[in-house]
Amino acid sequence: MGMASRNFTGGHLKMRQVLTNTALCVIVGASTGACLAQPAAVTLNIQLDKPVHTVSPTLYGLMTEEINYSYDGGLYAEMVRNRTFQDHGFGGVAHWNIEHLGNSVASMAIDRTEGPGAALEHSLALDVKQADATNRAGVRNEGYWGMALRPTTTYKGSLYAKADSADVGPMTADLVNDNTGKSVASATMPGLSTEWKKYEFTLTTGKIETSAQNHLLLTVGHPGKVWIDLVSLFPPTFTNRENGNRPDLMEMMAAMHPKFLRLPGGNYLEGDQIDERFDWKNTIGPLVDRPTHRSPWNYQSSDGTGLLEFLEWSEDLKIETVLAVYAGYSLKGDHINPGPALVPFLQDALDEIEFATGDASTKWGAVRAKLGHPAPFAVKYIEIGNEDWFDKSGSYEGRYAQFYKAIKAKYPQLELIATAPLKRMKPDVLDDHYYKRADEFFADVKHYDNVDRNGPKIFVGEWATREGSPTTNMGAALGDAAWMTGMERNSDLIVLASYAPLFVNVNPGGMQWESNLIGYDALTSYGSPSYYAQVLFAKYLGTEVPASSANGAAERFFYSVTRDPGKSAVYLKLVNASSVAQPVEIEMTGASNVASAATLETLTGATLAQTNTISSPTRIVPVQTTIKGAGTKFSHTIPPYSIQVLELKAK
Numbered sequence: 001m002g003m004a005s006r007n008f009t010g011g012h013l014k015m016r017q018v019l020t021n022t023a024l025c026v027i028v029g030a031s032t033g034a035c036l037a038q039p040a041a042v043t044l045n046i047q048l049d050k051p052v053h054t055v056s057p058t059l060y061g062l063m064t065e066e067i068n069y070s071y072d073g074g075l076y077a078e079m080v081r082n083r084t085f086q087d088h089g090f091g092g093v094a095h096w097n098i099e100h101l102g103n104s105v106a107s108m109a110i111d112r113t114e115g116p117g118a119a120l121e122h123s124l125a126l127d128v129k130q131a132d133a134t135n136r137a138g139v140r141n142e143g144y145w146g147m148a149l150r151p152t153t154t155y156k157g158s159l160y161a162k163a164d165s166a167d168v169g170p171m172t173a174d175l176v177n178d179n180t181g182k183s184v185a186s187a188t189m190p191g192l193s194t195e196w197k198k199y200e201f202t203l204t205t206g207k208i209e210t211s212a213q214n215h216l217l218l219t220v221g222h223p224g225k226v227w228i229d230l231v232s233l234f235p236p237t238f239t240n241r242e243n244g245n246r247p248d249l250m251e252m253m254a255a256m257h258p259k260f261l262r263l264p265g266g267n268y269l270e271g272d273q274i275d276e277r278f279d280w281k282n283t284i285g286p287l288v289d290r291p292t293h294r295s296p297w298n299y300q301s302s303d304g305t306g307l308l309e310f311l312e313w314s315e316d317l318k319i320e321t322v323l324a325v326y327a328g329y330s331l332k333g334d335h336i337n338p339g340p341a342l343v344p345f346l347q348d349a350l351d352e353i354e355f356a357t358g359d360a361s362t363k364w365g366a367v368r369a370k371l372g373h374p375a376p377f378a379v380k381y382i383e384i385g386n387e388d389w390f391d392k393s394g395s396y397e398g399r400y401a402q403f404y405k406a407i408k409a410k411y412p413q414l415e416l417i418a419t420a421p422l423k424r425m426k427p428d429v430l431d432d433h434y435y436k437r438a439d440e441f442f443a444d445v446k447h448y449d450n451v452d453r454n455g456p457k458i459f460v461g462e463w464a465t466r467e468g469s470p471t472t473n474m475g476a477a478l479g480d481a482a483w484m485t486g487m488e489r490n491s492d493l494i495v496l497a498s499y500a501p502l503f504v505n506v507n508p509g510g511m512q513w514e515s516n517l518i519g520y521d522a523l524t525s526y527g528s529p530s531y532y533a534q535v536l537f538a539k540y541l542g543t544e545v546p547a548s549s550a551n552g553a554a555e556r557f558f559y560s561v562t563r564d565p566g567k568s569a570v571y572l573k574l575v576n577a578s579s580v581a582q583p584v585e586i587e588m589t590g591a592s593n594v595a596s597a598a599t600l601e602t603l604t605g606a607t608l609a610q611t612n613t614i615s616s617p618t619r620i621v622p623v624q625t626t627i628k629g630a631g632t633k634f635s636h637t638i639p640p641y642s643i644q645v646l647e648l649k650a651k
């Protein structure tokens with residue numbers, strides 16, 4: 001994951017020397033040479049023996065949905081794009097092309113009368129007028145902005161096919177390098193039959209160079225008509241799960257130390273229209289039984305990441321699921337009134353909860369067991385809808401109450417999250433969303449300090465500093481870090497928090513929402529500065545918040561302190577969002593001994609605009625060092641534009 005361990009060099013070292021020698025002005029970064037007044041020191045008093053409250057053990061988690069090609073073309077490892085031919089392109093068949101080799105003659109078209117099952121009622125028809133063993137005809141798929149191939153790796157393929165005559169013979173699958181035209185792996189399936197059948201094949205590469213400039217080619221060597229559907233190709237996946245996820249992205253999430261996964265959205269839960277909601281029953285079971293659906297982010301979702309895959313994703317990361325259920329409101333404003341009309345949707349939600357949490361003796365628990373997962377999943381929170389403050393009909397109060405009554409009657413142990421403030425009842429938890437600029441977060445850092453503790457608990461279910469695109473920059477990371485200090489200080493009230501959006505495919509056309517946490521293409525992935533801020537905040541999180549105060553706090557200086565008495569650890573998070581270094585005097589009481597050696601992790605940028613990209617993925621990454629001279633009272637200087645975490649050992 002590229003968390004480098006290197007020493008400070010260049011600008012920061014230079015800046016420190018200037019501070020020490022003159023204490024009059026500092027050099028900003030390495031190059032500008034601007035001379036600015038040194039701010040006064042902030043004094044931090046920390047009373048280790050005075051815990052104010054405990055820290056929510058589930059504070060930091062993940063929020064996800066199908067946006068920015070998060071699953072298709074992202075986490076979901078499928079390499080074939082538009083595998084069921086339902087994407088709408090500008091003419092032709094999106095992401096597929098005809099290929100006639102030599103003097104073969106063929107054409108392709110969508111056939112709406114032929115499909116391998118009730119869920120997939122159309123297919124791609126390949127009409128081959130002329131072909132033979134050396135003059136083959138077929139179709140090629142371009143993948144999600146290419147197909148990443150690595151040396152000596154096995155790719156598992158499958159497709160559904162039928163032919164108008166057995167004479168068409170076998171179909172061959174090749175992985176072809178775009179630049180050389182050479183096949184780097186090839187497999188021939190058994191002869192096609194005149195009935196729809198599933199064919200499986202494996203393609204193993206040799207000593208090739210790792211590259212995403214490859215495509216999949218499917219050909220036949222005999223005239224005739226061939227129909228294909230659900231064409232699939234998978235690389236090795238995380239823990240080798242069938243129909244699974246990209247290992248690099250799973251590892252990046254694991255490094256965030258998340259405690260939960262909020263799924264399946266966001267707008268994606270609601271759909272633009274009611275019939276475009278995340279209709280979970282259409283997303284389970286064999287892929288051939290999943291009809292796919294349009295996501296509100298304007299592309300077709302393959303639903304390869306269906307409900308069971310979402311739950312397994314939580315399981316693979318060893319975290320809880322925060323399950324959001326569709327509650328009768330869709331984005332373009334359609335809603336279902338509370339009362340009898342809502343009952344089928346409520347029943348779907350109850351079934352969904354049973355699918356996730358019921359044992360194999362329950363109806364939907366048995367369906368899950370039959371699909372290969374007998375053990376129930378760990379779910380504590382159910383979210384009723386998403387951003388229902390958009391529902392101007394005023395129906396949410398009644399919809400929430402109806403869901404609450406029915407879910408609590410069957411599952412009293414579950415905590416139910418409301419997505420809009422309620423007037424007539426107190427929800428268990430309220431989901432608040434914040435998308436802001438860094439300055440707005442700086443100004444709002446005390447947002448929860450005086451919120452009534454007798455009201456609902458808070459889930460900050462979506463939040464982000466929106467600066468930088470496609471992924472955020474250092475300025476955004478500073479806004480995020482400042483906001484997180486406020487969330488930690490209020491982690492008695494805030495039980496869950498998750499940044500959004502999590503993922504973006506950085507290829508042209510891959511992004512629907514600017515400012516995201518993790519970027520990738522077919523081959524590689526990287527974390528934004530905001531990603532590393534998340535990593536640091538979640539990695540160093542204690543179990544309680546001790547009393548503390550800051551005197552002489554400068555503009556754009558923020559801090560949080562938590563401690564874990566069981567580990568004798570104190571985690572001091574320091575955020576300096578200013579362009580000059582910030583001296584801090586730290587005083588700790590209530591501990592008989594604070595070790596002089598402390599671990600320091602620093603995330604810093606030369607400017608607010610500096611960022612990581614797919615081609616420069618590690619410009620801004622945490623740097624770990626050890627400082628000497630810590631104790632019950634010590635001085636420390638935070639470099640400009642920096643987020644630092646000090647792990648102190650205190651007894």
Ligand code: AHR
Nearest residue numbers: 266267268386387500501
């Ligand atoms: O995170 C992007 C979108 O922002 C989510 O889908 C939605 O809930 C919010 O408006």
